[in-house]
Amino acid sequence: MPDPRPVTKVLTYRHTLVVRISHWLNVLAICLLLMSGLQIFNAHPALYWGQKATFAEPWLHMGAVNQGDTTIGVTKIGDLSFETTGLFGYSGKVGFQEPRGFPAWATIPSYRALVDGRHWHFFFAWLFVLNGVFYVVANLMNGHIKRDLLPTKDQLTRKHIWHEIIDHARLRFPKGEEARRYNVIQKFTYLAVIFGLLPLMILTGLTMSPAVNAGQPWLVAVFGGRQSARSLHFICANLIVLFVLVHVALVMVVGLFNSMRSMITGRYVLHVEGDAQ
Amino acid sequence: MTDLLHRRGWIKGVGASLTGLWLAACDKVNDNPKVQETLLKAEGLNRKLHRALIDRKALAKEFTPADISRDFRANGSISPGDEDYRAHLKEGFANYKLKIDGLVDHPMELTLAEIRALPSRTQITRHDCVEGWSSIGKWTGARLGPLLDKVGLKGEARYLVFHCFDSLEETLDGSGQYYESIDLVDGYHPQTILAYQMNGATLPVAHGAPLRLRVERQLGYKHAKYISRIEVVSDFKDMGRGRGGYWEDRGYEWYAGI
Numbered sequence: 019m020p021d022p023r024p025v026t027k028v029l030t031y032r033h034t035l036v037v038r039i040s041h042w043l044n045v046l047a048i049c050l051l052l053m054s055g056l057q058i059f060n061a062h063p064a065l066y067w068g069q070k071a072t073f074a075e076p077w078l079h080m081g082a083v084n085q086g087d088t089t090i091g092v093t094k095i096g097d098l099s100f101e102t103t104g105l106f107g108y109s110g111k112v113g114f115q116e117p118r119g120f121p122a123w124a125t126i127p128s129y130r131a132l133v134d135g136r137h138w139h140f141f142f143a144w145l146f147v148l149n150g151v152f153y154v155v156a157n158l159m160n161g162h163i164k165r166d167l168l169p170t171k172d173q174l175t176r177k178h179i180w181h182e183i184i185d186h187a188r189l190r191f192p193k194g195e196e197a198r199r200y201n202v203i204q205k206f207t208y209l210a211v212i213f214g215l216l217p218l219m220i221l222t223g224l225t226m227s228p229a230v231n232a233g234q235p236w237l238v239a240v241f242g243g244r245q246s247a248r249s250l251h252f253i254c255a256n257l258i259v260l261f262v263l264v265h266v267a268l269v270m271v272v273g274l275f276n277s278m279r280s281m282i283t284g285r286y287v288l289h290v291e292g293d294a295q
Numbered sequence: 296m297t298d299l300l301h302r303r304g305w306i307k308g309v310g311a312s313l314t315g316l317w318l319a320a321c322d323k324v325n326d327n328p329k330v331q332e333t334l335l336k337a338e339g340l341n342r343k344l345h346r347a348l349i350d351r352k353a354l355a356k357e358f359t360p361a362d363i364s365r366d367f368r369a370n371g372s373i374s375p376g377d378e379d380y381r382a383h384l385k386e387g388f389a390n391y392k393l394k395i396d397g398l399v400d401h402p403m404e405l406t407l408a409e410i411r412a413l414p415s416r417t418q419i420t421r422h423d424c425v426e427g428w429s430s431i432g433k434w435t436g437a438r439l440g441p442l443l444d445k446v447g448l449k450g451e452a453r454y455l456v457f458h459c460f461d462s463l464e465e466t467l468d469g470s471g472q473y474y475e476s477i478d479l480v481d482g483y484h485p486q487t488i489l490a491y492q493m494n495g496a497t498l499p500v501a502h503g504a505p506l507r508l509r510v511e512r513q514l515g516y517k518h519a520k521y522i523s524r525i526e527v528v529s530d531f532k533d534m535g536r537g538r539g540g541y542w543e544d545r546g547y548e549w550y551a552g553i
């Protein structure tokens with residue numbers, strides 16, 4: 019049965035040049051920060067809480083364990099222990115397996131080189147920070163954050179939020195005019211990432227610097243110690259990866275082509291019921 | 296079934312090839328000297344920003360005895376095999392003398408007893424290894440500042456180079472010998488000491504006996520162990536591979552504040 023009401027495609031302008039540029043710079047920076055970060059993590063694949071390392075009892079540890087004449091990778095989180103051969107603790111091509119935290123394909127460079135990992139990390143940290151400042155300042159000035167990211171009054175009712183949670187769970191997303199703006203879950207997520215997760219990443223990163231510790235002792239106090247900061251840096255990085263995975267998955271569900279076009283050219287097509295103006 | 300297996304093998308093959316390509320591409324970019332040179336520009340930026348924003352006289356946090364690590368890790372050389380070091384160790388460093396020379400008015404050779412008699416400082420600080428871990432220890436040692444005043448620095452003096460007994464890597468040209476360098480601001484910092492005690496006992500071999508540099512606010516590799524000589528220089532370009540230290544020569548940052 020044909021749809022009773024006609025659907026019109028409306029080409030809208032969705033993403034400004036500022037958003038598009040900072041988005042792709044962030045993709046580059048975060049990819050390289052992640053890969054070099056995992057390289058740095060691999061130099062000591064264990065995490066602790068507090069100021070100092072308690073080598074015998076890390077809360078997270080990846081390592082290789084000999085079992086008779088085979089070696090397996092083991093990841094420990096608290097009291098839990100998982101066999102993670104090939105992924106964490108022990109990985110590599112057949113015959114060239116080695117003890118290492120994260121596998122070769124996830125780090126830059128692929129081989130163990132803390133020194134190179136540090137160079138990549140501290141270079142792209144600059145791009146990441148400058149890009150973040152550019153994004154926030156420009157979008158505060160042009161009103162993007164207030165206009166498009168802050169939830170509106172009608173979105174903040176309990177009924178509306180509940181309704182959206184149900185819709186998300188069923189992978190049903192707003193179409194037509196409703197898709198002209200971000201939905202409230204999307205807004206909360208973006209705000210949490212932009213003003214929560216990413217700044218936390220920068221602050222916990224700075225807290226690992228012994229020079230910054232001497233100059234700004236309050237920072238290390240806030241996070242409860244240098245090893246805590248290292249753990250939080252790692253956890254936040256994982257949350258960013260989780261965000262990216264969900265983000266990319268939703269882009270595919272909503273429409274890969276349309277979303278990619280809007281983040282490249284700025285143009286986004288809305289499917290509006292009836293004869294749109 | 297065999298079809299499925301074939302397909303799986305095929306997918307695995309393609310996956311492995313793509314992974315291989317990915318790794319090779321990343322490594323090729325990483326190994327390119329121009330890329331490395333560009334990446335290293337961030338080091339200068341970091342150092343300048345830190346120098347501009349952080350008071351260089353700021354003290355590193357000092358801890359209480361309760362915070363001291365019982366499992367302080369020893370890294371790098373932990374028992375140097377170098378002959379002259381072994382000889383000193385055998386004699387309990389009775390004939391050890393710290394040589395201080397270079398751009399100084401009064402070159403000196405100091406025995407351990409003389410060093411212990413110098414103005415000292417005890418501090419409980421956190422040691423941050425470049426690998427990511429930290430340990431807290433109590434250090435007692437001669438303050439470097441008053442010692443520098445005692446030998447008298449010449450006008451051209453800019454850096455202090457710490458020559459060490461241990462060779463961390465076997466090389467033909469001697470570039471495997473450990474050394475470190477700091478500038479005069481760090482040299483005169485009140486927490487910069489030549490430590491001869493750790494946690495209230497004589498400095499153990501694993502942690503750099505008889506003398507180790509403590510230059511708090513910087514990463515672990517700056518804290519040279521097994522010091523045999525302090526050379527005051529105007530420039531360290533002609534030493535080792537010219538970057539101011541053993542790990543610096545291997546790409547690590549001379550400014551080890553991050």
